[in-house]
Amino acid sequence: MTTLMSSCFTYTTVVGKGGQSGQSVSKWNNYVIGGLIPVGVSDPKMMANGATDYTVVTSHSFVNLLVQGITFGIYAPTTTTVTK
Secondary structure, eight states: OTTTTOOOOEEEEEETTOOOSOOEEEEEEEEETTTTEEEEOOOHHHHTTTOSSEEEEEEOOHHHHHHHHHTTTSBOOEEEEEEO
16 A cells, blocks of 8 residues: 555756747656666756757656556656756
8 A cells, every 4th residue: 555655756957948848758767676776767968959948857657656566666667858
């Protein structure tokens, strides 16, 4: 039951003036063993594709938490969204 009640986190970073156009791209970050070991982590600067003003939001989505629960925390993804 505590797995279902675990809190979500969201981390937001604003670069320059932040996202202005509303165009966004999302990518999963891959971690194992409850998020302790990164296997594949996205690069927000690369996802911004040369933009100087963008907003980065890293969070656990419902699907991320569902996958983490199904794998008993062995695989713990997060989602990074970059808005230009």
